[in-house]
Amino acid sequence: MGNTINKILLLLVLVCLSLSSFAAEPAFIVFYNSGKAVKTVSGKSIILKKGDNLLSTDQINIPEQTQLVLVCANFSVVQLKTKGIYTIKTLLAKCSKETTSASSAYFKYIWHSFSHAHTAPEKDPRAYMQTYGAASRGRGTLITKLNADTINYYNGSLSIGWLPTKAVKTEVYSAATDGDLLITGKPATYIKIDSIAAQLKKSGSYFWEMQGQQNPKRKYLKLWTKASYQTAITKILKGVVATSSAEKAYLTGFMLEERHFLGEASKYYQKALQLESNNQIYKSAFARFTP
Amino acid sequence: MFKYLFKRDTLFATLAVFLVMGMFAFLPINTHFLDPIHLALSDFDYNDLAYSKMDKNKDTPTDTNIVIVNIGYGNRQDIAAMIGKVAAQQPKAIGVDVLFNEKKDPVGDSLLLKLFSTNAKLVTAFNYTATNNKGYFYTQSINKGYANFVGEEEGVIRHFTPHLEEENLSAFAAQVVKQADPESYQALIKRNKLTETINYTRKADKYVVINGMDLINGKADSSLFANKIVLVGYVASTINDVEDKHFTPMNEKYTGKSLPDMNGIFIHANIISMIQSHQYIHHLPAWLMWAIAFLLCWLHMALFIKDYLENHIWFHLIAKIAQIISAVFFVYLGLLSFHQFNTQMNMTATLAAIILAVDVLYFYEAFAIWLHKKKGFKTIFTHGKHN
Known part of the structure; x- marks a missing residue:
């Protein structure tokens, strides 16, 4: 036994x-x-x-x-x-x-400068042709309603819509470029991050895009573990200045959004609106989270 | 002053200045980083002052040979529709200054592919430095040119390379001119220059710009494209919109922190204007600049030796004042030559020689006296008449 x-x-x-x-x-x-x-x-x-x-x-x-x-x-x-x-x-x-000291960094710079010949664009143009004068239209013209380049997420409802309102597929990848295609969403006018997170299950770094987005760079989605997420949120909440309940809720939402905790920010914006339902600022802040 | 001009010491001291300059030039190390002024102004060319302070080309009239179509945020189908509208009016050439890096929607892609692969007047742009992917339509495009300029990354765009012989590739603007005006293109190629300095003659407001969406919706008159060079590209709607915007010598802030001032499409337009009008920027040959430097250094040296021997108390003050006046004057002369005659004079050697002249004179005096004592070398510095 x-x-x-x-x-x-x-x-x-x-x-x-x-x-x-x-x-x-x-x-x-x-x-x-x-x-x-x-x-x-x-x-x-x-x-x-x-x-x-x-x-x-x-x-x-x-x-x-x-x-x-x-x-x-x-x-x-x-x-x-x-x-x-x-x-x-x-x-x-x-x-x-291997952290560098100021002195070692300075002398590395001196050594590098001494040992590299100074060339001129006129003499070696191929080495100076990194700049090009053309706009890229690799993709389309969809722009997310929220600044969603980075999303820190653990739980809660979070949907992100885009403009113009157009049903397109979303794709989730394992890497910023190339990488495995992990999820292909059905055509929709928004992405449901909570549903994506439920499918992915594991915490970690993911990258997503909607077909037809303007910026060809994939957007970063970090799925946090419960413990680290709560630690990060607690740290942010410590910086919130207490005023009126509605104002405090709005400020909290703002600070969380600034740090890309969009799901959490949405909750606080909603709370602020519930406390002061006629406040236009709270209304428009929360409206952005409605796809 | 003139009595010292043809003295042997004046000539030798002048030669010593160039000897010292040669020694600096042939040091096998890069000492630019020790020069804080060089670092601060590494992206500065004093010729830029001709644009920002002397209003070079300010009164140039609008170039009516070129029409620009602004794609705005149009998608591929929109861009294809814009090109279709333009092509229907029989322009001389159409330059599409847009990079299509990947495939997108089948409809837009097939429309563009058909245009690029069948219309010989169309020129597409690509990124020369993109090694793996030069664009989705690169292979099928009949005419294409690299949209790259020559310059430091995020730096001021002053040069472009018209043609890369080894790869048999041409610049986007050159390729557009090749379709529209073969004679001007041949004149450009005959110049056989690895890099050309761009003669910026016009800011964005000196080109006719048509909104592409207005063109599609029938709000713009498309007849103005007939027999013109049409450039299709992105034009920023606000000063803070920096997509495909670059620093040029026409920027009102010629040094320090500022916003980029010109969209790539207007830089290409300036290059095309330059090639078509044959108004290239000329450079005085290096041998001539060195000859001028030697001549001016010789004159300065005669003046310095005169004051050194006959007016020693005032020597330093006079020498410094002469150096400052000379520096201001010769920079002005260089700017004037660029402003009036599109000719750039590289006055660096002249300025360096004048600045070094006083210090080298001290060294030369000591050396001449030493030679006099040891070998009986005849020199004017043995008289000891520092008045």
Whole structure:
């Protein structure tokens, strides 16, 4: 009996650990793998590819003649060329060590300036032809009613409409360019982020677009975990100045919208409108969230 | 002053100035970053003052040979309809200054594809630096030209490359002229210049602009396109709309933080105006500028030596005043030449020589005295008459 309980407890601990690893932020993102560097997950080896996330609990194996370049959360870069097995935890130390000082950055700049010849556009025009004089019309003319380039989302109702009102399909991808097509929505005049989140299930970074949008860049959707989302919201709410109830609700909505927590902002705008139903500012602020 | 002009020391001191300049020029390192003025004004050309302060080309009349159709936020079907309306009026050429990077809606795409692949008067634009994707219609387009200019990214656009021989590609504006006015195009190619300086003659208000949506809806008279060069592209509706907008020498703020002032379509229009009118920007040859620099440095050196020997108390004051007056005067001369004759004079060597002259003179004096003591070299600096 005691043995069975121990096994169940061990299983629970393992389940909790694996769940927490799902929820955790990535420690590194793989930038380049010249060979067959792999990460080991549950005893299985998975070849790393550009864009893969590495968690602090992961372990990686680098074979001979392989270069692996990782990007840290602070955007510094760690390059691994030597054969061996590395734990991500130990590599994390390299990220913090590689922060640059003002002096080293200055002397790097001096060295770079000394060692690079100064050319002129007149002599080498091909090197100076990055600028072009033409407008891009890669896509169409749909413009979202809300500034939805970035959306931070965990739960709650959130629909985003566009103008001109036209039923088009929406597509959700795994990456900003190319990437796997994860979801194709039915033609509609808006996108329901809550429904997308329900289909995606996993927290993480996603990219979406509507067919015919003006800006060819995909929009960023970050699905947060409950804990990190609540922490972020609490932090924002701390900055809200208390005035009247309606005003406070509006200000909260405004601050949340500024930080792209649109679903949460919508709730507070609605609250402000409920408290002062004749206020035109509250009305128009909330109306934008109505597709 | 003139009595020192033909002294051997004056000539040698002048040569020493150019020797020092040569030493600086041949240093195998880049020292531009040590110069805060260079950094601050890295995107500044003093010729820009001709536009912003001397009103160069301010009174140029509207170019009625070119008509611009503003696509606004029209989609591909709209753009195809605009081109169709224009093409029906038999213009000389139609330049479509729009990048269509990917496929979109089947109707709009097929309409455009038919136009680009069948109408020999149409010229499409593409991005030369896009290595993988030069545009959805790139392959099928009969005529195409790169819309790229030459300049620092986000910098002032002063140059363009008419033709890239190795790739056999032409600039968008050059390609449009090739269809509309082959003689002018041939004249451009015969100049055989890797880069041409753009002669900006007109701001946006000196070109006829038609709203594309008005054209589709029959609100604009399409007969004015007959026998004209028509450019189809985006024209910003407000000063703060910076889509496809660039900095040009015509910007009223010639240095420092400002908004870009001209849409790409108007830069192409200026290039076309320049090619058609044959009003190119000329550059005085380098050998002539060096000869002028040497001559002026020689004159300055004679003046400096005279004051150094005969009026030493006032030497520094006179030298500095002479340097300032010379700098202002020769910059003015350069601007005047650009303003009046579309000819750019590179006065850098002259200014550098005059600025270095005083310091090199000190060095030369010490060297001449040393040579005099050691080798009996005859020099005017042995008299010791610093009055």
